[in-house]
Amino acid sequence: MLSTYKEKILKELEGVPCEMMPKLYKIIHLLTTELIQKKDEKENRGSLKGIWKGSQIDESLFLDAKKSVFPYEY
Numbered sequence: 001m002l003s004t005y006k007e008k009i010l011k012e013l014e015g016v017p018c019e020m021m022p023k024l025y026k027i028i029h030l031l032t033t034e035l036i037q038k039k040d041e042k043e044n045r046g047s048l049k050g051i052w053k054g055s056q057i058d059e060s061l062f063l064d065a066k067k068s069v070f071p072y073e074y
Contacts, residue, residue, distance in 0.1 A: 016024060067074050
């Protein structure tokens with residue numbers, strides 16, 4: 001199945017004018033390097049620990065947020 005698509009792509013490339021090849025290469029290169037996430041290279045987000053360090057949350061803000069998320073409980 002995969003080889004069928006590869007053959008179709010190669011056949012399509014035969015009809016592309018030579019002057020369009022640099023642009024087409026850039027598109028294919030971007031797709032393969034930037035947009036398609038490789039299985040081995042999973043994004044490591046790191047920790048969110050400490051981002052609210054020193055912040056104080058008013059209890060009323062917490063209650064309002066809880067009511068907006070879970071209105072059926074109130």
